Amino acid sequence: MEVRDCLVSAPGKAILHGEHAVVHGKVALAVSLNLRTYLQLKARSDGKVCINLPNIDTFVCWELSELKQLTSFLSDKKEEMQRLDAELVKRLREFIGVTNGNLDSSASAILAFLYIYLSLFGSGDMPSLTVSVWSELPTGAGLGSSAAYSVCLAAAFLCATANIPTPLKEWEQTGRWCQEDLELINSWAFQGEKIIHGNPSGVDNAVGTWGGMLRFLAGKIIPLSRVPLLRILLTNTKVPRSTKVLVARVKDKINKLPSIMIPVLDSVDAISCTCEKVLTEMTCEPITGDHYNILEELIDINQHHLNVIGVGHPSLDTLCQVTAARGLHSKLTGAGGGGCGITLLRPETDSTTVQGTMKDLRDCGYDCWETSIGGPGCRKEDSRRVRPLWRIWISITVL
Ligand SMILES: Nc1ncnc2c1ncn2[C@@H]1O[C@H](COP(=O)(O)OP(=O)(O)O)[C@@H](O)[C@H]1O
Ligand SMILES: C[C@@](O)(CCOP(=O)(O)O)CC(=O)O
Ligand SMILES: [Mg+2]
Structure with missing residues (x-):
């Protein structure tokens, strides 16, 4: 099969409220970041x-002939995407030599790649290609790197084989797909997330696909088009963790203590809904200190809840204490257990406070940066524009 070369990208995300609870059917509010993952297919x-x-x-690298042997049982299942194909997952795990336990970074990424590649092409003529992925996102830190990776894989495979059209016109530098194509990208990306997360809610791949801020509830995606400009500080504690392990740990806790944990999840749901209401009010009436007081209180309460459900970490407690000493409010974002936290900055928070806070956090060994939120979802990039960056990046990182 002939494939077209292509270069695509997808953003990472920060969850404002609702991580973990969203896996159990509660509301989450999430927003895309200006940090992206890039994928080149040749x-x-x-x-x-x-x-x-x-x-x-x-x-x-694999020979096409060895991959072909894995696909003898595959039929044209492109429409059946509700559940992972358990037989294909089993064969792939055997193929890459992991039959028990949790997969490491590399095995998860390979499995997600092979699963989407073979599901899309395994029943027909399989293309010979190279996929190279590089990212501005820290991996395994709560900023949705797994979803950005899965969205890029889905978009590139679909685009390279003309399952979705190329959105780029000659004179455009970058291009977005139409709603129907984005839905197809999102559903394949969700399969990749299932391989990496085990039981994902789908919120991360939705943000990676559509970008902007959205409300997510039980698979239903509602873009929030009118949101105030929020200033957010992102901090990476650099404590490694796996979303899959944390999501499974929360599930066990809910199963063990349902009457205690379910009210906590309900309260997180109410926090997300209240936050959405306040953000909406902030777009249609003058923004006051009261709005920020509520947003800060919601952050504090949610952080306590996340500790209660067992996804806190001493490094995140330190983050909250360091920022509180400067009058700022923080919570973990993503799966927790380390990884990243967000700190809300008020419009009037001066640069001395911001710089001082960032210094304090860096003194703890953390990475810290002020970020802009709400960037575009997945898109096709102009390779002339991005490739020089990729060349510099790869020469620094790989060589
Ligand atoms: N740029 C990348 N290249 C390859 N694999 C990636 C990349 N980004 C993410 N992944 C995969 O996603 C995993 C991290 O996913 P996860 O634990 O959900 O953390 P998060 O999504 O918060 O970064 C990595 O271990 C790896 O398997
Ligand atoms: C914990 C969770 O709500 C978000 C996980 O995000 P991340 O992989 O830590 O970026 C899981 C999910 O929604 O699938
Ligand atoms: Mg993830």
Whole structure:
């Protein structure tokens, strides 16, 4: 099969409220970040399929003939995407040599790649290609790197094989797809997230696909088009953790203590709904200190809840204490257990306070940066524009 070369990107995300609760059917509010993952797909003519994943130090090539052997049982299942194909997952786990336990970074990324590649092409003519992925996002830190990776894989495979059209006109630098194509990208990306997260809610891949701020409830995605400009400080504690492990831990806790945990999840749901209401009010009436007082209180309460459900970490407690000493309010974002936190800055928070806080956090060994939120969802990039960056990046990181 002929494939077109293409370069796509997708943003990471921050969850304002509702992480974990969203896996159990509660509301989450999430927003895209200005940090993106880029994927370049190039056709080959030597019968190999290769992936270069420098962020996780993973570089692998297979012969098409060995991959073909994994697909003998596959029918054209492109419409059946509700559940993972358990037989394909089992064969792939055997193929990459992990049959028990949780997958490491590299195995999860390879499995997600092979699953989407074989599901889309395994029943027909399989293309020979190289996929290279690089990201501005820290991996495994709560900023949705797994979803940005899965969205890029889905968009690139669908675009390279003309399952979705190329959105770029000659004179445009970047291009977005129509709603129907985005839905297809999102549903394949969700399969990748299932491989990496085990039981994902779908909120991360939705933000990676559509971008902006959205409300997510039980698979229903509602873009919030009118939101105030929020200033947010992102802090990476650099404590590694796996979303899959944390999501499974929360599920066990809910099963063990349902009468205690379910009210906590209900309260998180109410926090998300109240936050959405306040944000909406802020777009149609003058913004006052009262709005920010409520937003800050919601952050504090939610952070306590996240500790209660067992996804806190001493590094995140330190983050909250350090920012509180400067009058700022923080909570973890994403799966927790380390990883990243967000700190809300008020419009009047002066640069001395921001710089001082960032210094305090860096003194703890954390990475810290003020971010702009609400960037565009997945898109096709102009390779002339991005490739020089990629070249510089890869020469620093790989060579
Ligand atoms: N740039 C990337 N290249 C390869 N794999 C990636 C990349 N970004 C994310 N991944 C995959 O996603 C996993 C991290 O997912 P997860 O634990 O959900 O953390 P998060 O989504 O918060 O970053 C990595 O271990 C890896 O398997
Ligand atoms: C904990 C959760 O709500 C968000 C996980 O985000 P991340 O993988 O930590 O970026 C899980 C999910 O919604 O699938
Ligand atoms: Mg993830």
